[in-house]
Amino acid sequence: MHVFYFPYRYQNKIIQINTDILRSIGCKVSPLADVYKWQNLTNLKKVVVLNWVEDQPYLKSYGFIKSWVYFTYYFLTILFCKLTCSEIVWIKHNFKPHARDKNAWRYRLTTSLLKFVKAKQLAHEDYYDSTYLPHPLYLDDEELKMFSTKFVEPMDIKVAFFGHVKKYKGLHKTLLHWSKDIPLEIRGKFESEEYKKQILDTINSRNLNVIVKDGYVSDEDLETLLLQTTHVLLPHEDNSMISSGSFYHAISYGCNVLALESDFSKHKASKHRFVTTSDIEKLKLKCLERNYVPKQRVILDSLAVYSRETLTTYWKNLLSVS
Incomplete structure (x- = not known):
């Protein structure tokens, strides 16, 4: 064919x-x-x-x-x-x-x-x-099975947002209510200097524990980031996407997923224990620590479906x- x-x-x-x-x-x-x-x-x-x-x-x-x-x-x-x-x-x-x-x-x-x-x-x-x-998933089946046995669990909770930093993803709204005790790293190329300034102004005015690294993220750098990360943040606004490549990239490296409520995130949360949908205003570090699913378990559960x-x-x- x-x-x-x-x-x-x-x-x-x-x-x-x-x-x-x-x-x-x-x-x-x-x-x-x-x-x-x-x-x-x-x-x-x-x-x-x-x-x-x-x-x-x-x-x-x-x-x-x-x-x-x-x-x-x-x-x-x-x-x-x-x-x-x-x-x-x-x-x-x-x-x-x-x-x-x-x-x-x-x-x-x-x-x-x-x-x-x-x-x-x-x-x-x-x-x-x-x-x-x-x-x-972003790694093939045999690679993931082998990879899952070699994971070293991060010692502390660390949340990451990666990919193109575009306004439709809703990061600017999330940061208005982001808890000061949850560390967050933002990695990716901003869609504009204006949007980057808006994000930085919010971080500085609220004194958030957030690191921003603007620029293209290589595959090697992204792999390193995800291996060191416990959770990946998906702040996408509802009714913009059917699916999310970032979700599958995250779980390919055993990361838990933290998402705002949408049809997509609610569907995934109903299927997987490693997905958390939460009101950002109520999200606390202790909640992430209590509900954390180890990387190996995330990988094996993901392989069973994807x-x-x-x-x-x-x-x-x-x-x-x-």
Whole structure:
């Protein structure tokens, strides 16, 4: 089976994990743009897999003209794939584009088109009303089993927030009520100097025990951080995301997860003891110490649900590959 995958190259490791699994079950995987090559036009059994295609016009790196060019290109490509492919698989990640809060009519038009052409809608969470495809962990199964036996538990509670520091994630609101006795480290590139100043002003005015390190975090640095961290903070506002890559990255290294209440976090808390949903105003250090789940237990519990083996089985069933 020939699968045309978008995006084909991306900083998000999940793309690589899924395309590697597709190859492992016998699929040929190519970039989406290759559907236009003449040698692929006659293959009407090919499958297209789309991630974040509805978000493309709203990427901040695109100017006005470029955003319209990409919107038009992907809109027409979806129509073309409907005519020339056996199936369009659409993996929906968010409820709305993160880069734009209002007037996202091109987002709505693209999602409406995907529904109109009867794209098979998937999501990485089974609380959402669509076909479920597990979100993978960031380390493979054997690596995690071996890794789990070598963990050295941190001596003290340490909370970390990592990744792009963007306003939609709600960190600025969380810090307004963050307890002074809970240490927090913020690692990642801020979306703007203005937002960075807002965060620092809150930390300084409240005299919080918070360390801020602005800038790109390498894979090696992130691994070191997560190994030394007991909890990862997910302050995402409700109704912005269906799933969270940060959640799966955190539990891949045995971290407990501390999240504000949302459909996503409540769903995860109902399934896993290492997930805490809490009103930030009431959160205290003793609560984190009392409910802490050791790293090895987090890893083993996560492997039982989100392993590569499980993901491979779901892809096989989805594509009817034996």
